Amino acid sequence: MQIDEKDVDAVCGLVLDLCGVYLDSSKSYLIESRLGEIVKRHGCNSYREVVDRVRRTSDLRLKSEIIDAITTNETLFFRDNSPFEAFKHKAFPELLDKKQSSPFPKRVRIWSAATSTGQEAYSLAMSICELLPDADTWDIQILATDISDAAIAKASRGKYTGHDIKRGVSQEYLNRYFKRIGNDWAVDDRIRSMISFKTFNLHDSFASLGQFDMIFCRNVAIYFTPEARKSLFQRLIQNLSTHGYLFVGSAEMLTNVGPEFKPQNHCGSVFYQPNVPKLVS
Numbered sequence: 001m002q003i004d005e006k007d008v009d010a011v012c013g014l015v016l017d018l019c020g021v022y023l024d025s026s027k028s029y030l031i032e033s034r035l036g037e038i039v040k041r042h043g044c045n046s047y048r049e050v051v052d053r054v055r056r057t058s059d060l061r062l063k064s065e066i067i068d069a070i071t072t073n074e075t076l077f078f079r080d081n082s083p084f085e086a087f088k089h090k091a092f093p094e095l096l097d098k099k100q101s102s103p104f105p106k107r108v109r110i111w112s113a114a115t116s117t118g119q120e121a122y123s124l125a126m127s128i129c130e131l132l133p134d135a136d137t138w139d140i141q142i143l144a145t146d147i148s149d150a151a152i153a154k155a156s157r158g159k160y161t162g163h164d165i166k167r168g169v170s171q172e173y174l175n176r177y178f179k180r181i182g183n184d185w186a187v188d189d190r191i192r193s194m195i196s197f198k199t200f201n202l203h204d205s206f207a208s209l210g211q212f213d214m215i216f217c218r219n220v221a222i223y224f225t226p227e228a229r230k231s232l233f234q235r236l237i238q239n240l241s242t243h244g245y246l247f248v249g250s251a252e253m254l255t256n257v258g259p260e261f262k263p264q265n266h267c268g269s270v271f272y273q274p275n276v277p278k279l280v281s
């Protein structure tokens with residue numbers, strides 16, 4: 001399917017409106033390779049026609065297909081390693097210490113925002129089980145969200161190919177936290193039950209999600225405009241408890257975002273804590 005300048009503008013506008021992801025005209029090859037098949041399958045004569053259809057009708061399936069196709073779902077277990085080291089050796093133990101004096105010392109809420117196909121959330125759950133062998137007696141909930149229905153469906157199945165597993169899972173963790181199903185590997189029920197999965201757009205209100213002790217929002221803000229990125233982090237901090245921790249991607253340093261964030265360096269990684277005492281925690 002041929003793509004012209006007007007098609008590119010129409011698709012870029014739609015993608016920005018649907019998921020806040022900023023594409024420019026240099027991305028026409030990406031639009032062609034990811035959306036060309038959808039345009040044909042829906043019997044449209046141009047990319048513009050598909051865009052019009054999404055805008056004019058409430059065809060949720062088509063909208064979801066476009067989001068699934070256009071988003072970059074690249075992820076892996078223990079991505080970049082150092083944030084998970086900082087989580088395991090610094091942030092999580094420190095959080096548990098702080099919680100000792102709270103009314104609910106065994107309750108922990110974590111959000112893996114833009115989790116993609118779930119590897120980030122499962123990596124967190126495995127890290128917690130390493131630290132707390134009796135994790136099932138704690139009240140630990142990890143919320144894993146992503147805008148892509150297809151990514152969340154895979155995350156929720158908790159089933160990974162040998163190729164997925166090779167990308168980040170050690171033999172030790174494979175033996176401990178996965179079981180073999182045919183050619184694939186399924187995450188152990190103990191790990192799976194710590195996580196709930198939900199399709200969620202980071203540009204929507206976070207009001208219904210509640211407060212979190214830790215938020216992992218990594219490698220998604222890089223796709224947003226500078227304004228949307230700033231707004232995202234400022235809204236995230238509202239849902240972070242006063243003793244909370246925010247982990248972002250290595251290319252997403254929170255410079256110029258505001259004084260609300262206090263950077264902390266540990267294990268070769270940077271995470272952030274709220275700087276300004278809040279009334280609500």
Ligand SMILES: C[S@@+](CC[C@H](N)C(=O)[O-])C[C@H]1O[C@@H](n2cnc3c(N)ncnc32)[C@H](O)[C@@H]1O
Nearest residue numbers: 019071073075114116147148201202218219220
């Ligand atoms: C590159 S992946 C990052 C996955 C994981 N956080 C990691 O660091 O490995 C980016 C994810 O952001 C999701 N995404 C893009 N725009 C989003 C939005 N507006 N709301 C929620 N998720 C979004 C995509 O669907 C994709 O799965």
